[in-house]
Amino acid sequence: MARLPDGALMQRAAAGLAAACADLLGRVYGRRVVLLVGSGDNGGDALYAGARLARRGAGVTAVPLAGDRVHCGGLAALRRAGGVVVHPDAAGEAVDRADLVVDGIVGIGGTGGLRAGAAPLAERAARSGAAVVAVDLPSGVEADSGEVRGDAVRADLTVTFGAHKPALLIDPAREHAGTVRLVDIGLRPELPAEPELEALQHADVAALLPAPAAESDKYRRGVVGIAAGSARYPGAAVLAVSGALRGGAGAVRYVGPAGEAVLARFPETLVSDRGPHEAGRVQAWVVGPGAGDDAGTVAEVLATDVPVLLDADGLRLAARDAVRARSAPTLMTPHAGEAAALLGVAREEVEAARLSAARELAARYGATVLLKGSTTLVADPGGGPVRVNATGTPWLATAGSGDVLSGLAGSLLAAGLAPRDAGGVAAYLHGLAGRLAAHGAPIAAHDIAETIPSAWRDVHD
Structure with missing residues (x-):
């Protein structure tokens, strides 16, 4: 801002915001637009964007929510363009009749929920049937x-400027953002070399996926061991193997009491009933899915010198000191409930603060943590960017889905990927x-496993 003419960044942001609003409206002339305006720069962005829409024939009404504390230049521009200003107490009817409501209440400096004066209008906008556009992020x-x-705004579209903000990628805030549109306002040279978050894209995943060379054989490609299942939960073993077979x-190799069930479904699996140390050489282990109370097998796997993925019952049975003492990498894959138990907090606390929970768990156990959920997070124990993944669908919330993910990620570990890459790529696929x-229809866990090859090909297309 110090190197640019005064207001240059705001004008760039307002131009991008106005263009996004116009695209959403389809036709601008004659449309009714309401601006919910706070005291900060987000309010200024909204006012300047409103002025642009007003000059194109929209009927624009601004509602200042902080009294006289409003961006003076933006307000003057709106009035020159024919926009009008109404007091919040008289704004209800305008919101009810609006085609589009722009949320310019607070920006990235805001903390806590909406203030009392803003919450009722935001709620009214949500009920009105108007499209709601958030400026930079939902207030x-x-x-x-x-x-x-x-209380927070629920937007249909969020127009964000310069860079994505963590709130636009991580639930529960992400659920409020709707579709996110990034407007480049020239900040790229100023952004830090290392971001807070990373979100893999197709090209990133394609570059990380293992591919056999001409001289490869099955052992050079990596062997993954699966120590899972029990007499009560043989299906967990089958599903973990199904993911592992499709992971590269x-x-x-399978070790455990569900060998017959595994061979019946996947005869290519190398099955042993003599424990992890007698199973043969592997490049990574997956331990825990459906393991019941088999703490001995979990401890035996953790004592190996190869990467280990720890999931499900394995998370409950593993001693923290045993995980921290490992010389080889560990990838832990809890859902929110398991993470809460490991951290000694309520599940609701993890779900409300997923980013801090993933980082805390990684630091506490000295392991890479893949926190499963609507937005899956992968955090390394040494800090650095957290990987966030949102390729999924609510239909993934089905029994056995996590077992497939564990097998897939374990296979990628065995193929040579680092835990952070194995977790991020597995979550993406x-x-x-x-x-x-x-x-758009219900699925079972085996459907997910069977579709992994299609996802793999889609990434490379």
Whole structure:
């Protein structure tokens, strides 16, 4: 801002915001637009964008929510363009009749939920049937953490400037953002070299996926060991193996009491009933899905010198000191309930603050953590950017889905990927496979596994 003419960044943001609003409206002339305006720069962005829409024939009404504390230049521009200003107490009818409501209440500096004067109008906008567009991020969400600590705007579209904010990628705030549109306002040279978050895209995943070379054999491609299942839960073993077979490793070794069930479904699996140390050489282990109370096997796997993925019952049975003492990498894959138990907090606390929970768990256990959920997070124990994945679908919330993910991620570990990459790529493929398999209808865990090859090919297309 110090190097640019005064107001240059705001004008760039307002131009992008106005263009996004016009695209959403389809036809601007004659449309009714209401601006909910706070005292900060977000309010200025909204006012200047409103002026642009007014000059194109929209009827624009501004509602200042902070009294006289409003961006003077933006307000003057709106009035020159023919826009009108109404007091919040008289704004209800305008909101009810609006085609579009622009949320310019608070920006990235806001904390806590919406204030009392703004919350009723935001709620009224949500009920009105108007499209709601948030400026930079929905008002009432925490920009840096994705937490929502009170009332917050629910937008159909969020127009964000310069860079994505964590709140736009992490639930529960992400749920409030709707579709996100990034407007480049020239900040790229000023952005830090290392971001807070990373979100893999198709090209990133394609570059990380293992591919056999001409001289490869099944052992050079990596062998993954699966120590899972029990007499009560043999299906967990079958599903973990199903994910592992489609994850890029050359072979899958299974150890546990569900060998017959595994061979009946996947005869290519190398099955042993003599424990992990007698199963043969592997490049990574997956332990825990459906393991019941088999703490001995969990401890035996954790004592190995290869990467280990720890999931489900394994998370409950593993001692923290045993995980921290490992010389080889560990990837833990809890859902919110399991993460809460490991951290000694309520599940609701993890779900409300997913980013901090993933980071805290990684630091506490000295392991990479893949926190499963509507937005899956992958955090390394040494800090650095957290990987966030949102390729999935709510249909993935089905029994056994996590077992497939564990097998897939374990196979990628065995193929040579680092835990952070194995977790991020597995979450991406798993979510994409779930979306392709569901296509708007219920799915079972085996459907996800069977669709992983399609997701793999889709990434490379």
